[in-house]
Amino acid sequence: xxxxxxxxxxxxxxxxxxxxxxxxxxxxxxxxxxxxxxxxxxxxxxxxxxxxxxxxxxxxxxxxxxxxxxxxxxxxxxxxxxxxxxxxxxxxxxxxxxxxxxxxxxxxxxxxxxxxxxxxxxxxxxxxxxxxxxxxxxxxxxxxxxxxxxxxxxxxxxxxxxxxxxxxxxxxxxxxxxxxxxxxxxxxxxxxxxxxxxxxxxxxxxxxxxxxxxxxxxxxxxxxxxxxxxxxxxxxxxxxxxxxxxxxxxxxxxxxxxxxxx
Numbered sequence: 505x506x507x508x509x510x511x512x513x514x515x516x517x518x519x520x521x522x523x524x525x526x527x528x529x530x531x532x533x534x535x536x537x538x539x540x541x542x543x544x545x546x547x548x549x550x551x552x553x554x555x556x557x558x559x560x561x562x563x564x565x566x567x568x569x570x571x572x573x574x575x576x577x578x579x580x581x582x583x584x585x586x587x588x589x590x591x592x593x594x595x596x597x598x599x600x601x602x603x604x605x606x607x608x609x610x611x612x613x614x615x616x617x618x619x620x621x622x623x624x625x626x627x628x629x630x631x632x633x634x635x636x637x638x639x640x641x642x643x644x645x646x647x648x649x650x651x652x653x654x655x656x657x658x659x660x661x662x663x664x665x666x667x668x669x670x671x672x673x674x675x676x677x678x679x680x681x682x683x684x685x686x687x688x689x690x691x692x693x694x695x696x697x698x699x700x701x702x703x704x705x706x707x708x709x710x711x712x713x714x715x716x717x718x719x720x721x722x723x724x725x726x727x728x729x730x731x732x733x734x735x736x737x738x739x740x741x742x743x744x745x746x747x748x749x750x751x752x753x754x755x756x757x758x759x760x761x762x763x764x765x766x
Contacts, residue, residue, distance in 0.1 A: 520580065520581040520584065521580045521581070524553075524578070524579075524580060524581060524582040524583070525552060527582060527583055528547075528552045528553070528578065528582065529552070531621050531622050531623070532546070532547065532552075534623070535622065535623060540623075540626070541560075541674070541675060541677065541681070542559065542560040542630065542674070543557060543558065543559040543560060543626045543627075543630060543674070544557065544558050544673060544674060545557040545558075545576065545622055545626060548575075552578075553577065553578045553579075553580065553582070554575065554576075554577050554578075555575070555576040555577075555578070555622070556573065556574070556575060556576075556663070557573065557574055557575075557576055557626060558571055558572070558573045558670060558673040558674055559571070559572055559574075559626060559629060559630050560630070560674055561595075561633060561655055561658075562630055562631070562633050562634060565633060565634040566596075566634075566648040566649075566651040566652045566655065567595065567597070567633045567634070567651060567655050568655065569655050569656065569659075570593075570595065570654065570655030570656070570658040570659070571593075571658055571659055571670040571671060571673060571674055572591060572592075572593040572595050572658055572670070573591070573592045573593045573661070573663045573670055573673070574589060574590055574591040574592050574593070575589070575590050575592065576588075576589050576622070576625065577589075583618040583619075583620070583621065584618055585613055585616065586612065586613055586616035587625065588603045589603065589604050589606070589625070589629065590602055590603050590604060590642070591604070592663050593658050593661045593663070593670060594654050594657075594658070594661075595633075595651065595654055595655075595658065596644065596646035596647075596650055596651035596654050597633055597637065597643070597644065597645075597646075597651065598637075598642050598643055598644065599642050599643075599644055602641075602642045603641070603642060604640075604641065604642035604643065605640045605641035605642055605643070606628065606629070606632060606640075607628075658670055659671040
């Protein structure tokens with residue numbers, strides 16, 4: 505910590521650090537003048553480059569109702585380089601106290617755009633809550649029931665001594681206000697991919713041919729047990745891949761064909 509602060513102090517004398525301070529002050533002013541109902545972010549003490557944030561779990565997910573805190577550290581050459589983000593509140597989506605990997609964090613400086621700001625980061629972060637971690641750095645994929653439990657417990661979480669409970673960091677919203685949640689626009693490069701429920705898929709019905717009856721599509725949830733039953737039946741009948749037994753008529757026809765060939 506001391507080495508990082510010392511390095512930051514040396515860099516603060518540069519013109520890029522001075523530009524960063526002006527940019528951060530503008531963003532802080534804009535956030536205070538137009539706050540979001542679903543997240544808040546502000547510098548920790550007098551350090552403009554280290555922020556604390558609180559973000560509300562998106563509705564319709566296992567994070568709904570939760571409020572999660574974390575740290576956002578801006579580089580001295582911000583906004584020419586991306587920040588680092590880590591969580592402090594257990595959530596079941598990201599590890600605690602570890603820098604997370606998103607396209608707008610320090611793990612991807614090649615994807616960062618200086619036009620993005622703290623507001624953009626917070627909206628993008630919130631949209632990534634329901635997205636599978638898929639082994640990304642800092643990501644975890646805990647069961648939905650555990651995430652729901654953590655969402656309830658997060659309201660009384662205290663980030664550190666002398667700080668408020670998470671529930672006090674954001675305004676309490678009614679169920680109607682939560683349902684009316686309209687996230688702010690996020691650049692296409694930062695949008696979270698759509699999460700698709702595979703159980704909603706059904707096989708497309710075949711085209712109707714000359715008035716023939718078209719069977720209804722089989723839901724995926726029903727198709728899987730049917731496939732397993734089919735495999736078990738074939739295996740019980742002599743194993744997969746074995747030829748079927750021929751009838752006496754088929755055997756006689758095969759013998760006649762062999763005699764003709766001879």
